[in-house]
Amino acid sequence: EAGVTQFPSHSVIEKGQTVTLRCDPISGHDNLYWYRRVMGKEIKFLLHFVKESKQDESGMPNNRFLAERTGGTYSTLKVQPAELEDSGVYFCASSQMRQPGLWQYFGPGTRLTVT
């Protein structure tokens, strides 16, 4: 079984540019999560999809961030325009059912550097 995959693994962009991160969850997993770790800080929740619907986007920092999950499969997270403080590692995770206590499978993350 393939795990959660993320693309690209690294991205270096200039302030003001646009970047799109992609996450492919484990096949059959309805729940998809985005998290972010800014350097030196803890991993923080961004948002949660159930299939193609946004269940909770309370962690999205501002309207420069747009997440989509077309057809309930892969998800993209677009940052437009990118700012210096957006640098960090963006993790995607997925889980099969919405069940309290069920763990999430994480991808390797995308390291975003905004210069």
Place this chain on the structure above:
Amino acid sequence: AQSVTQLGSHVSVSEGALVLLRCNYSSSVPPYLFWYVQYPNQGLQLLLKYTTGATLVKGINGFEAEFKKSETSFHLTKPSAHMSDAAEYFCAVSDNNNAGNMLTFGGGTRLMVKP
């Protein structure tokens, strides 16, 4: 609101020595607790979890953790460290009021193992 505190951002032990990584949480309802490990250039991997039942939880690679409600702790231990245990470890919490299962993470502890 939930929070997780991991005491010590860096812990160094000798090979063969006891590993103790500390995690304290705050939650207004019974928590679900997790330890994840991140090896270099890899995603977060679940080590172990506590949901209900036995408070001593055994995980992969010889790790275990004990849920102590009175101390609001979920410390991770391993009797004898191996060089391959060098990684970053994250404690996380969710709760049964959180139907979305979003995780709240601690700041992480980087474990170094000296030969």
